[in-house]
Amino acid sequence: MTKFSDLKLDPKVLKAVAEAGYETPTPIQAGAIPHALEGKDVLGIAQTGTGKTASFTLPMITLLGRGRARARMPRSLVLCPTRELAAQVAENFDIYAKHTKLTKALLIGGVSFGEQDKLIDRGVDVLIATPGRLLDHFERGKLLLTGVQIMVVDEADRMLDMGFIPDIERIFQLTPFTRQTLFFSATMAPEIERITNTFLHAPAKIEVARQATTSETIEQRLIEFTPTRKDQTAKQKRELLRAVITAEGEACTNAILFCNRKTEVDIVAKSLKKYGFNASPIHGDLDQRQRMQTLDGFRDGSIRFLVASDVAARGLDIPAVSHVFNFDVPSHAEDYVHRIGRTGRAGRKGVAVTIATPSDQKYLDAIEKLVERPLPRVAPPEGFALSEAAQKPARKDDDRKPRRGAEKTGRKDRRDRPVKPHGEEAAMTPVEVTKPVEQAAPQVEARDEVKADTRPEKDNRGRGDRKDNRRDHKDDRRGGRDDRVVGMGDHMPDFLTRSFKPKAEKADG
DNA sequence: AAAAAAC
Numbered sequence: 268m269t270k271f272s273d274l275k276l277d278p279k280v281l282k283a284v285a286e287a288g289y290e291t292p293t294p295i296q297a298g299a300i301p302h303a304l305e306g307k308d309v310l311g312i313a314q315t316g317t318g319k320t321a322s323f324t325l326p327m328i329t330l331l332g333r334g335r336a337r338a339r340m341p342r343s344l345v346l347c348p349t350r351e352l353a354a355q356v357a358e359n360f361d362i363y364a365k366h367t368k369l370t371k372a373l374l375i376g377g378v379s380f381g382e383q384d385k386l387i388d389r390g391v392d393v394l395i396a397t398p399g400r401l402l403d404h405f406e407r408g409k410l411l412l413t414g415v416q417i418m419v420v421d422e423a424d425r426m427l428d429m430g431f432i433p434d435i436e437r438i439f440q441l442t443p444f445t446r447q448t449l450f451f452s453a454t455m456a457p458e459i460e461r462i463t464n465t466f467l468h469a470p471a472k473i474e475v476a477r478q479a480t481t482s483e484t485i486e487q488r489l490i491e492f493t494p495t496r497k498d499q500t501a502k503q504k505r506e507l508l509r510a511v512i513t514a515e516g517e518a519c520t521n522a523i524l525f526c527n528r529k530t531e532v533d534i535v536a537k538s539l540k541k542y543g544f545n546a547s548p549i550h551g552d553l554d555q556r557q558r559m560q561t562l563d564g565f566r567d568g569s570i571r572f573l574v575a576s577d578v579a580a581r582g583l584d585i586p587a588v589s590h591v592f593n594f595d596v597p598s599h600a601e602d603y604v605h606r607i608g609r610t611g612r613a614g615r616k617g618v619a620v621t622i623a624t625p626s627d628q629k630y631l632d633a634i635e636k637l638v639e640r641p642l643p644r645v646a647p648p649e650g651f652a653l654s655e656a657a658q659k660p661a662r663k664d665d666d667r668k669p670r671r672g673a674e675k676t677g678r679k680d681r682r683d684r685p686v687k688p689h690g691e692e693a694a695m696t697p698v699e700v701t702k703p704v705e706q707a708a709p710q711v712e713a714r715d716e717v718k719a720d721t722r723p724e725k726d727n728r729g730r731g732d733r734k735d736n737r738r739d740h741k742d743d744r745r746g747g748r749d750d751r752v753v754g755m756g757d758h759m760p761d762f763l764t765r766s767f768k769p770k771a772e773k774a775d776g
Numbered sequence: 777a778a779a780a781a782a783c
Contacts, residue, residue, distance in 0.1 A: 349780065376782055399782040429780050527778060551780055577779055598777070 269297045275304050277329040279366035284325065287362055293318030298473035300326050303449055308470035310463055311451040315422075315581055315608070317475050320359050323419045323449045327393065328364045330417060330447075336370060336390035340414030344442065345395045346435065348425040350375040350555060351562060351583050356421065357395045369393060376400045377555030384409055398426070398434035405441065415442040423452035423459050425581060432458060439466045485611035488620045489631075489642040495658050501531065504622055505538050506657045507647060508594055511620055512544065512572075514648035515590060518618075521565070522590035524574045525606050527598060535594055536574040546572035549579055580605040587612070593621035600633040620645075 271284050271292055292300065295313045302309050303326035313319050327343055336342050347353040357373040364371070372386035374396035380403075387394075387410055394401070404410045418439070420426070426435055448467050452459050463470065492507055494500040512519060524539075526532045529550040536548035547561045547570045564570040566585060573579065574594075580602055591610045597603045603621075610617025621642065623631055635641050 397781065403782055425780085431781075434781090529779075580779095602779095 274300050274325075275329075276300070276325055277332045277367070279332070280325055280328050280363055283363045283365050284321075289321075293322075294475045295319055295473060296322040296325070298475070299323070299449070299471075302471035302473070303327075303447075304329060306330075306447055308447060308467045309449045310467060310470040310472045311449070312453070312455060312472070312474040313451060314453045314475075315605075319421070319451055320356055321363070323421075323451070324356070324359045324363050327417055327419070327449075328360070328367060328369060331369055331392050332367060334392075336392045337414060338390045339387055339409065340390065340411045341372070341387070341394035342392050342414055343394065343417040343419070344401075344412065344415050344438075345393065345419040345421060346398055346401070346426075346438065347395065347421045348397070348429055348431060349578060350377060350397055351558065351578070352422065353395050353397050354559065355583065360393055360395070364393075371395060374400045374404060375555070376403075377558075380404070380407075398431050398438065401438065402434060412438070412441040413443055415446050417447045417449065418442055419449045419451070421451050422581070423450060423462070424454045424456060427456060427458055432462065436462065436466075484615060485607055485617045485619050487607065487642050488618070488645045490620060490622050490645055490647055492622055492624055492647065494624060495653060499658060500624060501534070503653055503657050504594060504624070505535060506653060507622060507651065508535070508592065509539070509542055509544070510648045510651040511592065511622070514651075515618070518589065520589040521568065521571050521587070522573070522592055523579060523585070523588055523606075523609050524572060524592040524594050525580065525597070526574065526576065527595040529576050531595065532574050532576050536572075539572060539574065544572055545570060546574055548574045550576035551578050577602055577606075580609070583609075585609060587615060589617060591617070591619040593619070596621060596623050596627035596630045596634070598630050600630070600637040603634045604637065 269292060270290055271281060274292065274297075276284070295311055295317045299309050299311050299322040303323065309323075311319065311322060313322075323345070327345075331342055334342065345353075345356055347356055353373060353375050357371060360369075360371050369392040370386070370390070371393040372383060372391045372395070374383050374387075374394060376397060376399055383400075383404065387404065401410075405412065420435060423435075426432060448470070450463055450467055450470070455463075490507070490511065492504065494503045496503075508524070512522070524535060524546075526535055529552050532548045532550045536546050539546035547564065549558055549561045553561075561570065561573070562583070562585075565573045573585075577597070579585070580597075588610045591607050593603070593606060597606060607617075607619035610619055631642070
């Protein structure tokens with residue numbers, strides 16, 4: 268069997284690979300690396316979890332090993348669909364390039380331009396970016412792509428889903444015709460096929476077997492649940508969810524809980540926290556600093572439950588998740604496969620529990636068709652019964668009427684927001700714990716008045732809301748162009764300050 | 777009925 272040492276990688280890369288504890292390349296790595304090292308274009312058809320990232324980072328580092336970057340002209344470019352994926356690729360470079368002098372910059376949205384500009388100006392070997400922010404830099408004239416020798420497109424099918432293909436085409440056209448292209452996609456949709464025909468030259472095609480969709484290591488379960496009141500579906504599902512998690516007990520070391528909507532992610536996370544579960548939300552409306560913090564916390568175990576939108580369904584490298592819970596049935600069957608694929612990795616056993624209501628039937632059918640087997644039905648945990656409170660609307664009388672003054676202030680009606688915890692000790696008895704919500708309801712208004720002014724930012728993420736709360740802070744938008752960075756500290760995630768530290772100084776010497 | 781990504 269091929270070993271990494273059999274591949275003609277730079278000894279410095281091999282050293283880093285060995286130090287990271289790897290000996291044997293995965294099929295996509297063994298297939299792609301030799302072609303990439305020969306300078307050929309590569310078309311890799313592979314899912315996440317197949318070792319795709321290293322299959323392009325290792326040869327890139329090797330190929331770039333000689334030569335030096337010039338100001339504003341990166342020598343290579345990696346495009347990723349989401350910020351987290353880009354950050355993850357960047358971390359990979361840190362690991363495998365640690366014995367080299369290569370420099371890199373991570374260009375993603377949600378963080379300030381300043382630091383990114385500085386790195387680009389200095390000259391970087393590797394640019395890792397999401398398409399939007401990359402083009403933004405380009406349009407501001409800060410970046411030239413004419414020096415790109417190697418371009419990587421990661422998760423192209425997802426780029427397609429997200430409408431990035433025009434951006435990708437444009438970026439292709441900004442790079443030299445002579446560049447080497449490494450292109451990865453999980454599927455070959457017609458549009459992807461067209462792109463590869465247009466921009467790849469005689470690529471070596473490496474296809475690795477689709478991960479068994481229902482991997483042997485994932486135990487799938489379906490809990491069919493009929494809410495007693497349609498308007499209380501979400502609330503009742505949350506109660507069921509708590510019962511399911513509790514029933515798993517110690518076996519559930521950590522878990523990702525998927526919801527279909529960002530608002531639902533927030534609600535479920537808050538609700539779980541309220542009941543004493545160590546949970547944090549992650550979705551695209553949270554600011555980048557928070558997204559990274561949450562992900563780091565989840566990786567290092569300080570967060571046990573990650574409540575997520577599909578931003579976390581694919582690609583993110585989150586090792587050793589014991590459970591995946593689908594609070595909502597995903598409306599795209601493929602997402603189901605991606606979601607449950609977050610568990611049962613690397614030979615470990617995993618459990619994926621999906622909660623379905625009758626209205627999910629259509630999606631369920633599609634999922635079972637895709638995975639080519641029925642999902643095993645299981646009963647709700649023994650002894651589970653909906654508390655009375657969960658069957659009643661949150662408030663009785665004026666429940667559907669807008670709150671007084673809500674329209675005038677333009678604020679969203681927040682009555683349905685979960686209320687802060689009132690004593691964790693209630694957490695074990697559903698009937699009891701739901702009471703505080705009702706009791707607390709009258710206080711909500713008062714609390715909201717305070718919150719509206721003191722909450723730092725963000726929370727009010729109604730998109731249609733024309734008022735920009737952050738106007739309050741007009742003074743910390745830097746007044747002039749002086750080079751002091753003011754008020755940016757909050758927006759600088761840790762990972763951006765990590766780079767090839769010892770070498771960065773010498774690079775422009 | 778959605779999520780993601782640029783300000």
